[in-house]
Amino acid sequence: MTLIEDALLATAGAFVITSLVAVYRIVDGPTMPDRVIAINVIGSNVVIVIALLAAAIGEAGALDIALVYALLNFLLSIAISKFSVERGGVL
Known part of the structure; x- marks a missing residue:
């Protein structure tokens, strides 16, 4: 392993x-x-961890997975916010 791969894996561990x-x-x-x-x-x-691991192992296809997961995370945030507003949970 190179120093860059070690740094990417250590950063992923920190996240x-x-x-x-x-x-x-x-x-x-x-x-x-x-x-x-x-x-x-x-x-x-x-x-971020998926992207760092993709860079560390050199697998560009994992970046597509990270992108899809980011979009799903955004949609989850919107859904939870909408649910909270409809239920009167907004402070």
């Missing part, structure tokens, strides 16, 4: 750890917006 910290906010979040933001953070981190 995974950040996602694990965000899981705490999902479980213990005092309000619904806190939980929604934590879900967004985890979704964004997953996209």
Whole structure:
């Protein structure tokens, strides 16, 4: 492995750890917006980790997966926001 591959994998690991910290906010979040933001953070981190791993292993096809996951993450955010507004959960 080269130094660049090691750096990409270490950065991906850091993003995974950040996602694990965000899981705490999902479980213990005092309000619904806190939980929604934590879900967004985890979704964004997953996209970043997939892109970093694709760069580290040299697999360009994984970037397509990251792009599709990013679009699904955005749609999930819109759906949760719409659901919250309709239920009166907006602060």
